Amino acid sequence: MVIVADRDRTRAGYIAGLRLLADLLEDQPDIPYYEFGRMSFALGGTEAEAAETIEQAVAALTAAGIEFDRGETDHAQSVEFVVAGVEYGFSRVRDAAWAAHQARQSYQENVQVAVAC
Secondary structure, three states, X not given: OOOOOOOOOOHHHHXXXXXXXXXXXXXXXXXXXXXXXXXXXXXXXXXXXXXXXXXXXXXXXXXXXXXXXXXXXXXXXXXXXXXXXXXXXXXXXXXXXXXXXXXXXXXXXXOOOOXXX
């Protein structure tokens, strides 16, 4: 078995980690797995960069013949697809929606709720 001491945050490292995880789960049936098999994450970068990443991903999924769901709302944009037993998705909250959320939360540190005894 290969033990990775340092986390490789490159794309190649992520793919290698997924392969190692799949092998580990297959070889060690006593290790539990998540039966709903979902991996989801938020895209970083600017809203424009995320939109470009989503467009490129949509083109790649289309070229690969993979069915996917694309979400476009005033709040966020997202892509989700399923490969065998695993759902994979990524999204980006729009800047205006995030700013509105932060504005709604701006009072949070000033409000204190008394707990009844």
